[in-house]
Amino acid sequence: MTELSDFDKALLNLLQGDIPICSHPFAKMARTLGTDEGTVLNRLRELKAAGYLRRIGTFFDSHRLGYRGTLVALKVAPSAVNSVAQAINRYPGATHNYEREGLYNLWFTLLTPDVECESKILAEIRALGGVEDMLKLKANKKYKVNVQFNLQ
Amino acid sequence: MENFSLQDKQIIRALQEDFPLCSEPYKILAQRVGLSEEDFLRRVKKLVDEKKIRRMGAVLRHREVGFKANALCAWHVPPDKLDAVGAVMSAHAAVSHCYDRTTAPNWNYNLYTMIHAKTREECDAIITELSNAAGITDYKILYTKREWKKTGMKYFCE
Numbered sequence A: 001m002t003e004l005s006d007f008d009k010a011l012l013n014l015l016q017g018d019i020p021i022c023s024h025p026f027a028k029m030a031r032t033l034g035t036d037e038g039t040v041l042n043r044l045r046e047l048k049a050a051g052y053l054r055r056i057g058t059f060f061d062s063h064r065l066g067y068r069g070t071l072v073a074l075k076v077a078p079s080a081v082n083s084v085a086q087a088i089n090r091y092p093g094a095t096h097n098y099e100r101e102g103l104y105n106l107w108f109t110l111l112t113p114d115v116e117c118e119s120k121i122l123a124e125i126r127a128l129g130g131v132e133d134m135l136k137l138k139a140n141k142k143y144k145v146n147v148q149f150n151l152q
Numbered sequence B: 001m002e003n004f005s006l007q008d009k010q011i012i013r014a015l016q017e018d019f020p021l022c023s024e025p026y027k028i029l030a031q032r033v034g035l036s037e038e039d040f041l042r043r044v045k046k047l048v049d050e051k052k053i054r055r056m057g058a059v060l061r062h063r064e065v066g067f068k069a070n071a072l073c074a075w076h077v078p079p080d081k082l083d084a085v086g087a088v089m090s091a092h093a094a095v096s097h098c099y100d101r102t103t104a105p106n107w108n109y110n111l112y113t114m115i116h117a118k119t120r121e122e123c124d125a126i127i128t129e130l131s132n133a134a135g136i137t138d139y140k141i142l143y144t145k146r147e148w149k150k151t152g153m154k155y156f157c158e
Helices: A006-016 A025-033 A037-049 A078-089 A115-126 B006-016 B025-033 B037-049 B079-090 B120-134
Strands: A053-060 A068-076 A094-100 A106-112 A131-145 B053-060 B069-075 B095-101 B111-117 B139-150
Touching (some): A006 A037, A006 A053, A006 B053, A025 A037, A037 A053, A078 A094, A078 A106, A078 A115, A078 B139, A106 B139, A131 B079, B006 B037, B025 B037, B037 B053, B069 B120, B111 B120, B120 B139
Antiparallel strands (some): A053 B053, A094 A106, A094 B139, A131 B095, B069 B111
């Protein structure tokens, strides 16, 4: 993977913030960076193709769109971790799924439109072979949600 | 639950797809929904004002840009101190998420932070720093072993 130049870092730092909501957002970003729209767009396409960008788009507040979110911790027998992780991945509402060190070794977040849907999915996952325990850790209050990395 | 019109849902669906990397991206998205660019931009601004949109922007692949040590840290915080501790932890730049969550039987941890650093040593040092600053000594560090899935939610597609 290519090294990020100072320009790349400035561009990515800006892009992680707010994309302007106007007719020519990349031209506006280019002016902030002291360059032109074509340079910004070409470099972004290259950085995207090189795998630096997971996603460019809109991040919604799931709660305000009417969805409920929970974090779930599973204790899974080591031999079943792969199959359980793959089964969880198949649910569209399971947006994050991580294997972690510790007794509870599989952690995922689940977004669902209502409690019935959530209960049904959690019951299905609890019943998977190798799942020994499940903790449901519903969010009460969000103090911070800000996935931005300052590149220096 | 608030009712979203069919057009609201169409706009949200268009916005949650990959943002077009071209000169007039909103015009492209507007066309998919059958709105003028001007009307579409107005609706996007309204969603921002209503705080239904948190942010328009990019998420980096943090491992690729050098953040290789990522830990979920679960803290046991006395309920009356949650707001104060939440504020201390949220103020740290290495913390991306900080949530108060319900506990479970035999699991007393009620505050969760995601911490990102370049190395494990650096991540451990940040957690010690947070522990000292907040005065919370009962916590569990859950380092990421493997990312199985990380994706944006697709709303209104069920």
